[in-house]
Amino acid sequence: MGTPEFPDLGKHCSVSDCKQIDFLPFTCDRCHQVYCLEHRGYIKHQCPKADKQDVTVVVCPLCAKGVRLVPDQDANITWENHVNTDCDPSNYEKVTKKKKCPVQGCREMLGFSNTIKCRDCMVDHCLKHRFGPDHKCPGPRKMETNFSFRNLLNVSKKQESKPQPSSSASSRWSTGFLNAVSNIRSSAEAGVSKLSEVNQGWWKASGGVGASQSSGQVEQCPQCGAKFSSVTALVDHVQKVHERSGNRSGPKVTIDACPKCSRGFQDPVALVEHVERDHGGNSRS
Secondary structure (H helix, E strand, O other): OOOOOOOOOOEEOOOOOOOOEEOOOEEOOOOOOEEOOOOOOOOOOOOOOOOOOOOEEEEOOOOOOEEEEOOOOOHHHHHHHHHHHOOOOOHHHHHHOOEEOOOOOOOOEEOOOOOEEOOOOOOEEOOOOOOOOOOOOOOOOOOOOOOOHHHHHHHHHHHHOOHHHHHHHHHHHHHHHHHHHHHHHHHHHHHHHHHHHHHHHHHHHHHOOOEOOOOOOOEEOOOOOOEEOEHHHHHHHHHHHHHHOOOOOOOOOOOEEOOOOOOEEOOHHHHHHHHHHHOOOOOOO
């Protein structure tokens, strides 16, 4: 078998009575044996697995549905399973009964090739009565909606014809709206006032010395004569200009602030007299 150059070329047929060498052999897709051109068919070589992949369908006479027969199962068992589960006799008329053209007097049976649906009435007709005048087309169908706009307009007109209830309802609504706005405005003003009070307290507590501008006092530097609106600014000026820069043209001056009104005094005695005279002798802030 084969040639010296191609020793594997060609195979013998698997049929015992043939055994013919074929250089283009056929392999059966069921029994996977090699056969020649003459015995390549299932019947020719009597293939034992010829029906393994066959698809056989039987039309049920009760429901007109197709029933596939399983190769490894008895046909009677397959039929019983279909009758007990899938068989529906009511489907027989739907499948077997053919449609007719709805035009009166027309006996044309509607099939796949002679059926045309009208675009206006959406009804199937034959080729002879496909146009609207031929089958007396009533025209496109009106859209049916559950919501009626005419009823809505009638209700709105009835409400407009009764001015007193509508005016009273609108006045109540406007009164309630104005009350809500006034409440929101009053609450906002109260919040702003509380916030300002908290900010003033925090500023006094963090600064240690308040401004004397509210009492109308103006502080003046004893060395250079510069004027400041608060004791804090005056103290910063003295520390930055006259102490750090070394410009000490006069004696060092210490300024004491009143713990109540934040007014500055160079003389401690004057501070004590101020507290006793203006604050009743109580220096606690």
